[in-house]
Amino acid sequence: MPSECSAIAPSGAGQEEPCMLLVTNGDSAAGCIEGAGLAGEVLPWRDVLHEGPVLAGLSDAELGEIRARFLADRGWASVRETSEGFAERDAALEGFGGHEEIVLVFEHDLYDQLQLVQVLDRLLRWDLGDTRLSLAVADEYLSNLGPEGLRALFLGRHGATGEELEVASRAWEAFRSPDPTRLSTLLDEDTSALPFLGPALLRHLEQFPSAEDGLSRSERRTIEAVLDGKDMLREAYVASHQEREEPIFLGDTVFASYVEDLSAVEEPLMVFEGGGTIRAPRVGEDDRRFWEERVALTEKGRGVLGGGEDRIRLNGIDRWLGGAHLVAPPGGEGVWRWDGSDQELKRPA
Numbered sequence: 196m197p198s199e200c201s202a203i204a205p206s207g208a209g210q211e212e213p214c215m216l217l218v219t220n221g222d223s224a225a226g227c228i229e230g231a232g233l234a235g236e237v238l239p240w241r242d243v244l245h246e247g248p249v250l251a252g253l254s255d256a257e258l259g260e261i262r263a264r265f266l267a268d269r270g271w272a273s274v275r276e277t278s279e280g281f282a283e284r285d286a287a288l289e290g291f292g293g294h295e296e297i298v299l300v301f302e303h304d305l306y307d308q309l310q311l312v313q314v315l316d317r318l319l320r321w322d323l324g325d326t327r328l329s330l331a332v333a334d335e336y337l338s339n340l341g342p343e344g345l346r347a348l349f350l351g352r353h354g355a356t357g358e359e360l361e362v363a364s365r366a367w368e369a370f371r372s373p374d375p376t377r378l379s380t381l382l383d384e385d386t387s388a389l390p391f392l393g394p395a396l397l398r399h400l401e402q403f404p405s406a407e408d409g410l411s412r413s414e415r416r417t418i419e420a421v422l423d424g425k426d427m428l429r430e431a432y433v434a435s436h437q438e439r440e441e442p443i444f445l446g447d448t449v450f451a452s453y454v455e456d457l458s459a460v461e462e463p464l465m466v467f468e469g470g471g472t473i474r475a476p477r478v479g480e481d482d483r484r485f486w487e488e489r490v491a492l493t494e495k496g497r498g499v500l501g502g503g504e505d506r507i508r509l510n511g512i513d514r515w516l517g518g519a520h521l522v523a524p525p526g527g528e529g530v531w532r533w534d535g536s537d538q539e540l541k542r543p544a
Contacts, residue, residue: 216287216294218314219337220307227337228300231345236294238287241280243271244309244370245399246449248515251371255285255317265515270477271448288317296327298352303334304444308395309370315355315363328355332391336442358388366392371518375403375531376540378517398444402516403533406541408499409506413445413453418500421465421492428454429486451475451485457496460510461525464496 215235219225225239247265250258259281267274291297299314301307311332318328331352337345366386369377378396386393401412410418413436420434432450437443457465458473467473468489476482498504506512511525521530528543 214294215296215298216291217298217300218288219300220302220310224300224302224337227340227345231342231349233345233349236287238284240284240310240314242266242310243306243446243449244313245305245402245444245516248520249371249517251368251373251518256282259285269452270475271452272478288314289321291318291321291323291326294326296329297323298329298331298349299355300331300337300348301333302336302442303332303391303395304442305395305398306444306446308389308392309399311389312363312367312370312392315360316367319360319364329353330355330359332389334391356388362386362388362392366396370396370399373518373520375400375516375519379540395444397538399516400533400540401535403519403531403540404507404512404521406532406534408502408504409508409512409532410499411453413450414457414506415500417450417453417457418464418492418496421490422497422500426468426489426491427486428488428490431490432486447486448475451482454490462495462509463493464499464506464509465490465492467491 216238217228217233217235218238218240219228221239221241225237228237242262243266247269248261250261253261260278263272263274263278263281266272266277297318299311301311329352331348333340333348335344337348340348365384366378366381366389369381372378378400382393382396382400386396398412404411405415408415416435416439417431420431423434425431425434428451431454432447436445436450452475454465455473455475457463458467463472465473468491473488473490476485492500495504495509499506499509507523507528507530508526511523511527512521512530514521519531523530531540531542533539534541
């Protein structure tokens with residue numbers, strides 16, 4: 196057995212565990228796992244799947260290329276480095292045959308749950324042979340567990356069941372469908388085999404524009420935070436997401452892009468203090484000054500929040516949420532909207 200694949204038992208007893216591949220959400224979680232002494236090969240998945248196109252009918256490689264281009268177009272990453280990173284990540288997972296066990300170590304939030312069902316769907320399509328597949332899914336953030344908590348999570352892992360794999364596959368297929376009602380239909384079914392999946396998918400549906408004002412839940416809470424006096428961008432991020440979401444799932448880079456989207460449009464809803472259009476930092480740029488900037492709502496921004504205006508009728512929309520492409524010009528209709536009172540997606544004529 197190659198020495199780099201052996202894992203010291205979390206108890207510290209010194210005996211060797213089977214050669215393992217531990218798949219988790221990103222670099223921070225990977226560092227936590229390594230710091231807890233859970234050795235073996237740690238594979239960070241590194242994709243913010245709740246943003247941008249995740250189309251059906253593509254090979255894994257084709258989807259990786261589309262994801263890399265989207266992340267680069269948003270200014271979050273280099274297309275070449277991201278494309279290469281996805282290819283290396285996919286190859287590492289496909290090389291599971293060099294391991295006796297695959298352990299999926301994920302959290303309970305939307306970001307992680309989408310990655311979890313993507314990985315499970317992919318593994319379901321493959322013949323794992325003698326390689327065991329285990330789940331260690333936490334109801335807390337890995338960074339909050341500490342080394343002892345992570346070792347306990349690892350020790351409590353269980354073998355993936357057929358029901359878990361089947362629910363994950365249905366969820367991944369529904370998420371990638373151009374018809375987002377496939378997701379709301381799925382939520383009417385039993386997804387309890389993956390207990391955190393249902394709440395995560397419901398939160399995803401709340402990112403669709405509201406039937407009331409055209410704002411996503413995240414956009415509305417951002418505007419509310421600024422209206423409430425949290426007008427420094429750093430404060431607005433904390434007040435609108437970290438203090439109001441459970442579980443939190445939104446990184447500051449994505450939040451900054453939301454703020455830009457509310458500003459760099461025909462009828463801005465929010466601007467820098469003084470009136471300038473908000474521009475989020477791009478990869479490689481120093482973002483410290485950005486987070487200290489103050490912003491202000493425009494008259495239209497206040498009007499949208501008050502219900503007298505509508506974000507899509509003012510500015511249109513061009514946004515991908517999984518496999519659903521929401522596109523309409525200013526004044527346009529016909530895109531899927533989330534009706535919070537009825538808890539369902541509706542598509543106005």
